[in-house]
Amino acid sequence: MDTVKDLLSASLWARSLNPAQFERVVAETQARDFPSGAYVCRKGEAVEHWIGIVDGLVKMTSLSPAGKTTTFTGVTSGGWFGEGSLLKDKTRKYDIEALRPTRVALMPRATFEWLLGTDIGFNRFLLMQLNERLGQFISVVELERLMEPDARVAGSLASLFNPVLYPDQATDIPISQEEIGYLSGVSRQRVNQALQVLEKAGHLKVDYGRIRILDLEGLRNFGR
């Protein structure tokens, strides 16, 4: 995907809009590019946009007062985030950092609230997305408390390819093993071992700085 229009075309909620509504959203939503390593937004900032990933990969992180960083989840192409802060807190609760060059779409609060107030399809989409996220986080807790490292890595990768949250995601993501470690809460060395196991099992292919998914269901169910 290259443009905001591409992202909207791939987004389920935008398909139920009539042409005039669609054009209004396109006109009011702006694209912005971030280099790898840049912060798309910071914790504590006022939330003025709902944000979609046109192309790229970001992670949600939080920095503790003691200076430790933890990664909650990654968001890939086709995904939208920030509706929680937009609806509730009005300030960003997490840092969002680009893991590689990333183009985002910024939908102003006013546009978001207009859709929320007028379009049933949009509301249905938000319900579905919130529900899917809840399932994702429940899965994270389960993986973290019950599963051994191979399964945690498998589960974390599978969540990056969630077809409901990230409809445009290809079978292929450029991501280093170090970042997979942050996402799954496992050391880089252990990620390396896990990836070799998963590759032998035929669930994925390991390339330099890149993971290709061969069997998403296999990954999702690994270790269960």
Added chain:
DNA sequence: TCATTAAATTGTT
């Protein structure tokens, strides 16, 4: 287009 070099990533201990 090819060779060189620096930087990033990987595999292993």
Added chain:
DNA sequence: AACAATTTAATGA
């Protein structure tokens, strides 16, 4: 955490 090996991207001939 440290190390060597490998791959990529950038640079310039």
